[in-house]
Amino acid sequence: MARRRGRELVGRVITAFLVTVSLSVVCVGEGARRPACASARGELTVADLPAGSSVLDCLAVGRVVTHAGAGVAVPEPGTTVSVDALTADGSAHGFTLKVAADGTVSYAFEADDTDHTDRADHAGGTHPADRAEAAARARADAPAPCADGAYSTAGRKVYGTYKWFIGDDPLPGHLSREEARRAFEDAIATITTSRNDCGYDDTVRAKARYLSTTGNEAGIDQEARCTHRDGLSVWDAGDIGSEVVATTCSWSRPMRGHPEQLLEADVRFNTQDFPFTNRPSGGCTHAYDIRSVATHEAGHVFGLGHSGAGHENLTMYANSFACSTDARTLGKGDVLGLRSLY
Numbered sequence: 001m002a003r004r005r006g007r008e009l010v011g012r013v014i015t016a017f018l019v020t021v022s023l024s025v026v027c028v029g030e031g032a033r034r035p036a037c038a039s040a041r042g043e044l045t046v047a048d049l050p051a052g053s054s055v056l057d058c059l060a061v062g063r064v065v066t067h068a069g070a071g072v073a074v075p076e077p078g079t080t081v082s083v084d085a086l087t088a089d090g091s092a093h094g095f096t097l098k099v100a101a102d103g104t105v106s107y108a109f110e111a112d113d114t115d116h117t118d119r120a121d122h123a124g125g126t127h128p129a130d131r132a133e134a135a136a137r138a139r140a141d142a143p144a145p146c147a148d149g150a151y152s153t154a155g156r157k158v159y160g161t162y163k164w165f166i167g168d169d170p171l172p173g174h175l176s177r178e179e180a181r182r183a184f185e186d187a188i189a190t191i192t193t194s195r196n197d198c199g200y201d202d203t204v205r206a207k208a209r210y211l212s213t214t215g216n217e218a219g220i221d222q223e224a225r226c227t228h229r230d231g232l233s234v235w236d237a238g239d240i241g242s243e244v245v246a247t248t249c250s251w252s253r254p255m256r257g258h259p260e261q262l263l264e265a266d267v268r269f270n271t272q273d274f275p276f277t278n279r280p281s282g283g284c285t286h287a288y289d290i291r292s293v294a295t296h297e298a299g300h301v302f303g304l305g306h307s308g309a310g311h312e313n314l315t316m317y318a319n320s321f322a323c324s325t326d327a328r329t330l331g332k333g334d335v336l337g338l339r340s341l342y
């Protein structure tokens, strides 16, 4: 049940990124062939719906499962759902819940392996601003983007063309629909053409196409939890919790012997708690660059995971740095990750 795809191609061992929880079927006494699950109504924790339990036995489909501040609604059997949050301080909030065709549950958790907490403690506090400052220092110590080959993949990819919509909600940076379309298209194209300043040719064969605006919304709630799959991949904006700058929710299905097939990926920007801009200037103090954030989220859409602590200068690092446009182009690891999938 390996869900681990982390790899490091520059000769250094990357910190374990996805902690795979192995599926263990516990036999305790006669008849008890699966781990017990909570049958009460309402939200579940991972402990309530442990790996190896059945969403059918537990009547869990549609109920939210939470872990370490992240959450997903349990999908139908034969479906996998992943939540990836981009935070203000680089702390990782993400996990994957896979429901096998027979209803059996398994998880892959993103380890929060950043050391921002220690650094923030040394800096005298754990206030978000202190943590952001600590993350910026870590970034200064990290390898340059073209010298850092670290990447991870999420075990899924886009087969064919990623067809996406823009929602009706207010858009980041008060952009018009047309401006947002251009910004998002540009960001998605950076992923599909592996655009970089490192001199790497584009060998990535990935495709995307914008379809239209829609009254549908991204299936992401006010706590950045993946709620429902409606069949449309929607990019929009809203309130997704105070520490999350943007979130991608991806649903996929298994492909025997290959990465899972993306079914839908929704992206939401947190315009409730963070300012965004399409043109960071010298006067920028704390707004997030829309194209940088969108490029990172598009990386998730196309199957990239986070690069992990020590790799702060890659687009797929879990923090988008305010006022920075660096993530608009890819680093070495981002390109290598895409090449591994496409």
Ligand SMILES: [Zn+2]
Residues within 6 Å of the ligand: 084, 085, 086, 296, 300, 306, 317, 318
């Ligand atoms: Zn992310």
